[in-house]
Amino acid sequence: MSTLPDLVFFAVLLVFAGALAGLLAGLLGIGGGAVLVPVFYQVFGYVGIDPAVIMHLAVGTSTAIIVPTSIRSFTAHRRRGAVDMDLLKGWILAVPLGAVLATAVASHASSEMLRLIFALIALMLAARMIFLSNRLHLGDDLPGEPARFAVGAVFGVISGLMGIGGGVLNNTFMTLYRRPIHQAVATSSGVGVLISIPALIGYVAAGWGEKGLPPLSTGFVNWIAFALIIPVAMVVTPMGARLAHAMSRRQLEFGFSAFLVVVSARFFWSLYG
Known part of the structure; x- marks a missing residue:
């Protein structure tokens, strides 16, 4: 991808990817990482990026995009007094620690391993939303220490490996405790901040000097994708949000679950098809 036509084609694909990611993120009420990673995987593959680094690049670039979006979202929610600041303060070490550990694992993991991890976790999340939504509760309040610290660290690891902001995981965790x-x-939104900033630094360091990366990449983060996705997604996301308000919560859960199943199937096919 060294010629000008290649770069233009890459940019056009990313604009469409940003529109799709923004629409789905607004429709499904998620931060976008679970949408962006599989979309990036497809786009990077279309333009001929080395398969050995495609998944790493998809996860790292998705993580970079989560940084500004999660900070903006957290600021807005905090002004409304809706954030559980006590929980976030308890996770101020645990979640970043898990995210950094995830980037260390990713630096030694193959593209195939990252795809398998994403596919398996996506299937588990889909199954939870389809079969256990609003029907399973573990208690009337969040667990105390050291269980809470362990949960935060695990969320950091899983989210860091998947390139997501942890919203799906934390929403599940908190609603399980009513x-x-x-x-x-x-x-x-605050969990996304705790995950994305250290994970971004980790993915830049993990991919530093790696061969096969596209132009304007710093480690496993591509700044062309970053610059194009952010404005497009911000324009399109409200359209998805308006569509979401016309649907029931259960319809949205089934829609997101169906999306996760399709993504899992796509990754499993790439591994074993």
């Missing part, structure tokens, strides 16, 4: 979904969503 916290209101609006508080869970608001707090998840």
Whole structure:
């Protein structure tokens, strides 16, 4: 991807990817990482990027995009007083520690391993939303230490490996303990900040000097994708949000679950098809 036509084709594909990611993120009420990683995987593959680094690049670039979006979301939610700041303060070490550990694992993992991890976790999340939504509760309040620290660290590891902001995981965790979904969503924006900043640094370091990366990449982060996705997604996301308000919560859960199943199937096919 060294010629001008190649770069233009790459940019056009990313604009369409940003529109798709923004629409789905707005429709499904997620930060976009679970959408962006599989979309990046497809786009990077279309333009001939080395398969050995495609998944790493998809996860790292998705993580970079989560940084500004999660900070903006957290600021807005905090002004409304909806964030559980006590939970975030308890996770201020655990979540970043898990995210940094994830980047260390990713630096030694193959593209195939990262795809398998993403596919398996996506299937588990889909199964939870389809079969256990609003029907499973583990208690009336969040667990104390050291269980809470362990949960934060695990969320950091899983989110860092998948290139997501942890919203799906934290929403599930808090609602399992009967916290209101609006508080869970608001707090998840802060979790995204705790995950994305250290994970971004980790993916830049892990991919430093790696061969086969596209132009304007710093480690496993491609700044062309970053610059094009952010504005397009911000324009399109409200359209998806308006569509979401015309649907029931259960319809949205089934829609997101179906999306995760399709993504898992795509990754499994790439591994074993």
